[in-house]
Amino acid sequence: xxxxxxxxxxxxxxxxxxxxxxxxxxxxxxxxxxxxxxxxxxxxxxxxxxxxxxxxxxxxxxxxxxxxxxxxxxxxxxxxxxxxxxxxxxxxxxxxxxxxxxxxxxxxxxxxxxxxxxxxxxxxxxxxxxxxxxxxxxxxxxxxxxxxxxxxxxxxxxxxxxxxxxxxxxxxxxxxxxxxxxxxxxxxxxxxxxxxxxxxxxxxxxxxxxxxxxxxxxxxxxxxxxxxxxxxxxxxx
Numbered sequence: 703x704x705x706x707x708x709x710x711x712x713x714x715x716x717x718x719x720x721x722x723x724x725x726x727x728x729x730x731x732x733x734x735x736x737x738x739x740x741x742x743x744x745x746x747x748x749x750x751x752x753x754x755x756x757x758x759x760x761x762x763x764x765x766x767x768x769x770x771x772x773x774x775x776x777x778x779x780x781x782x783x784x785x786x787x788x789x790x791x792x793x794x795x796x797x798x799x800x801x802x803x804x805x806x807x808x809x810x811x812x813x814x815x816x817x818x819x820x821x822x823x824x825x826x827x828x829x830x831x832x833x834x835x836x837x838x839x840x841x842x843x844x845x846x847x848x849x850x851x852x853x854x855x856x857x858x859x860x861x862x863x864x865x866x867x868x869x870x871x872x873x874x875x876x877x878x879x880x881x882x883x884x885x886x887x888x889x890x891x892x893x894x895x896x897x898x899x900x901x902x903x904x905x906x907x908x909x910x911x912x913x914x915x916x917x918x919x920x921x922x923x924x925x926x927x928x929x930x931x932x933x934x935x936x937x938x939x
Contacts, residue, residue: 707906708939710879711824712872714890715834719817719849720769720810722931723891723912730777733805737798745789753779763837768846769810772839773803814847817932824935825852833875833888835859835866835895854878866892869899876903889935897926908938 713719721729727750734741741749753776757763762775778799784790824830832853834840838860844850855878859865862874876883883904890896891910900907907926914920922928927938 707885708828708887709881709885710829710831710887711939712831712833712875712879712886712888712900712905713821713853714888714892714896715832715836715840715844717891717912718889718896718910719821719932720813720847721891721912722813722816723910725891725913725915726806727915728913729806729809730780730802733777733802733809736805737801739790739794739798739802741784741789745784745787748787749780749783749789752783753777757837761838763839765839766842767837767839769843770804770807770846772837772843773806774800777803777806811847814849818848820933820936821849821852824939828939829854829879831855831857831875831878833857833866833871866895867899869902872900872903872905876905887939889932893922893926897923901926908935 717723717725730750731746734746756779757776763772781790781795781799785792785795830853836858838858840856840858841850844853844856857871857874857878859871862871864871864874872888876886879886884906887906887908888896888900889908889910891912893909894916897907897909901923909922909926909928910932911928911930929935929938
C-alpha cells in the first residue's frame with residue numbers, strides 16, 4: 703500500500719475509534735468487574751447477545767441519544783436479562799446499572815480523545831466517510847464526542863437498511879467518496895464485518911487488531927495491513 707494509492711478513507715466506528723480495536727463486550731465486562739460484578743462468562747455473553755437482539759428488535763434508541771444514553775439503555779437490558787434468569791439481584795442491578803454504563807461512556811470518550819488528533823490530520827488530507835452498524839443515533843454520538851465534522855458522509859445501518867458484513871454498505875461509502883474502490887482505504891476492527899467485505903469490493907484495508915468476539919480473527923487476510931490503534935495509520939498513509 704503506497705501513499706499515492708489512497709484518495710479517500712472509510713472508517714468503521716464501534717471498536718475501531720472508541721475502544722482501540724477491542725470488541726465492546728470486553729469493555730462492558732471490565733465495567734461489570736469495576737462495579738464489583740462477576741457473572742459467569744456464559745451468563746455475561748448470553749446477556750450481551752440478548753441486549754443486542756433486543757435493540758435490533760424493538761426501538762429503544764432514538765436519534766437524539768448520545769453514547770451515555772445508549773449505554774444506560776443497553777446495560778439495563780442486560781441487567782434485566784440477568785435478573786430474570788436468577789443471575790443478578792434486582793437491588794444490585796438497580797444500584798449498579800448507571801455505574802457500569804458511565805464507565806463505558808468514559809472509556810469511549812478517552813479512546814476517541816486519543817484518536818482525534820490523527821483523525822484531524824487525516825481529514826485534512828483525505829475525504830473521509832464513516833460506515834457503521836449502529837442504532838440510529840450515530841450522528842448524536844459523533845457530535846457529543848466532537849468527531850462529526852471530520853466525516854463528509856455518515857452511512858449507518860439503521861438508516862440505510864443494510865448491515866455489515868453485507869458489502870453493499872461499504873459500496874455506499876465508496877459511492878459517497880466518488881472514487882474507484884481501489885483508491886479507498888477501509889479501516890475497521892472486525893475481519894469478518896469490515897475487512898473481508900471491503901476487500902471483496904477491491905478496497906485497500908487496515909485492520910485494527912484488538913480483542914475480538916469471534917474465533918478466527920487472529921490474523922489479517924493477505925494484502926490487509928494490521929495496526930494496533932488508529933494512531934498507527936499515519937505510518938501507512
